[in-house]
Amino acid sequence: MKFTSTDAYVATEDLTVAVNAAVTLERPLLVKGEPGTGKTELARQVASSMGLDMIEWHVKSTTRAQQGLYEYDAVSRLRDSQLGDPRVQDVGNYIRRGKLWEAFTTSERVVLLIDEIDKADIEFPNDLLQELDRMEFHVYETGETVKARHRPIIIITSNNEKELPDAFLRRCFFHYIRFPDMATMRKIVEVHHPGIKDTLLTVALTQFYELREQQGLKKKPSTSEVLDWLKLLLAEDLTAEDLRKDGAGALPRLHGALLKNEQDVHLFERLAFMARAGR
Structure with missing residues (x-):
């Protein structure tokens, strides 16, 4: 599958090359550029062009990398145990799946958008290094390992609000969207x-x-x-x-x-x- 311009999106030749190179290398595509130059829309159009579903993870200043994997709701489990709820016997009832978990376990390949990664704490990208490299992560509460059934096409956007760690950059294919002539x-x-x-x-x-x-x-x-x-x-x-x-x-x-x-x-x-x- 190759990405090309769509009826709703004009992709320059260098952008098309970057997307297809990232897909071939099986690396996340890190896209930077001025706000409003179509970085987020690119992910939607890649999904449309390739006939894939898309999962969107919009990063905020309070977002933690762990939320992309899963969250364990210990407070709800404690409350339910006090009420005698039988659901507490299965810790899986209190695991909330994140966007990466969702992307890893879909029946078909998907496009995963990690939008505005530079909004989060500086450690956010580093905390995802292993998961994006190995395409798997461990769920400590249940002892299971979640592995990607199909490697998602990962598109990461940044508005250059802060520098990203070198270790993270090494694992990405980079493209800067220049303002259109x-x-x-x-x-x-x-x-x-x-x-x-x-x-x-x-x-x-x-x-x-x-x-x-x-x-x-x-x-x-x-x-x-x-x-x-x-x-x-x-x-x-x-x-x-x-x-x-x-x-x-x-x-x-x-x-x-x-x-x-x-x-x-x-x-x-x-x-x-x-x-x-x-x-």
Whole structure:
């Protein structure tokens, strides 16, 4: 099975190569890139392209690696023992299976997404090294060893919020999703907004890339944000000429879809003021 672009996802050649290389090597694919560049969606599209089910493990700052394997609910077992519940005789009744356990024991191969691994504690990746290497783990409470029936395709995403351990990086195939150039962005837009007028798209993307390249911008708008912006432009039935009416440095129409903090809004307000004063 090979990954290719789908009807809903435009994959660049280097991204396609990276996915298929990770599958061939049977290594987790570690994907980094700006927020909003399609890292999470990639896993869904890999599953769709290959006709596989997907299991998603969304990591939070409080997530522990053990939760991906299993959790033992000792408190519930103690409470049930005090109530005389016969379920306490089987410790397995108090084992909650995690996403890795689920992925290891499915009847068919699956895609496992470990999303935003850099949100968790720095030890989180190291705590998964053995399990991802050996494709098995031990359940101490029951004495059983859970082995992967089919090696899942593992895709791990990171927003670069913190550095990942070298030992973990060695076990992954790495790919950085670069922000799409205008030609690639046109293909992406066509997938989400088919039939958009070329003149409107040209002017809108020109303004968008000029905005992204503005010096002093705190948060550059992402692919998902330009798609939202274009959706609003189409909903408001704005034309290329409407966008051209905005002067240099002015806030773009419906800028709330693109600029997500007050510092960046103030930056463009100052630029607009300076442009008017210089006339």
